[in-house]
Amino acid sequence: MKKSLQKMLGKEEWQQVSKRSQPEELKPMLATLTHNHFSDPNWVFERKLDGERVLAFRKNDKVRLLTRNGKNINASYPEIVEALEQADASDLIVDGEIVAFSGKVTSFSRLQQRMQVKDPGAARATGIKVYCYLFDILQADGYALEDLPLRSRKKVLRQLLVFDGPLRFTPHRNTEGEAYHAEACEKGWEGIIAKRADSRYEHTRSRDWLKFKCHKGQELVIGGFTEPEGSRVGFGALLVGYYDGDDLRYAGKVGTGYDDEFLHDFRQRLDRISRASSPFADELPNAESVTWVTPKLVGEFGFTEWTDAGKLRHPRFLGLRRDKEAGNVVRED
Secondary structure, three states: OOOOHHHHOOHHHHOOOEEOOOOOOOOOOEEEEOOOOOOEEEEEEEEOOOOEEEEEEEEOOEEEEEOOOOOEOHHHOHHHHHHHHOOOOOEEEEEEEEEOEEOOEEOHHHHHHHHOOOOHHHHHHOOOOOEEEEEEEEEEOOEEOOOOOHHHHHHHHHHHOOOOOOEEEOOEEEEOHHHHHHHHHHOOOOEEEEEEOOOOOOOOEEEEEEEEEOOOEEEEEEEEEEOOOOOOOOOOOEEEEEEEOOEEEEEEEEOOOOOHHHHHHHHHHHHHOEEOOOOOOOOOOOHHHEEEEOOOOEEEEEOOEEOOOOOEEOOEEEEEEOOOOHHHOOOOO
16 A cells, blocks of 8 residues: 555544454445435435445455355456456455446446356457446455444545546535435436445445435346247246245236347246246236246346335336345335
């Protein structure tokens, strides 16, 4: 480091850090969905990016990009690995979101074309540029930083790394959460994240971080599919749900948002995990026309609203998620 961590922090801040050997894995802090939008001088507000969450670990010359469920995704994003290898820090853990853009808006469906690639050369050959927007830091110079207030952690992050190429710093706004949320929705963004400015970093879901969404959408577990009709290939619709305790609750069928290549390729993947019985706790109509699958795959779905019966209205498929275990998918109200 060109500048020591101690010099970046004030005396009181320095007392809040502790020496630590770098852990092999950590869980990221997750935000809680809320519809109660607000403005508050004790909170900061960041753009909500529609991409793949990543914790990046740098130890000596080795960099590891891990999803929120601990999967190594170095092969999908070699340029981000290289950028972190060149950072002037030999011991580092940072938190961020990897994104691809369609115009000025982050596009999860465009990022899918990188997420599914497991060879660095093939990932580059897609021609899809990716960026890693960093918004937090958990460790630097052998010290754990989770107990520092969020503003202090962001100060360290900003000073520690050079943000160019695929590495970007996630800016924030102070106080005006409602106005920023309205602006985000006008620009077609997914929403914003509100964060309590003095909060510590918790390795769990927390109400110190809140999601203000512009559009309804969430992850859901795939439990079955219907056969294609007419000229359609692959499958007709996916049957999806969420967990309520140990029960997988049915949330509806999703028949839009797929291209022919995905329909064809994903059908082969579904066939490999087919099963005889329904994984859903609910009784479904016309179940005889459904092929059931082991509920291990998770997708991202957009929709207009939840119906009174607990089903999705006008759902559409956005992409597959490899960064979340099926058993952790619950309904976000």
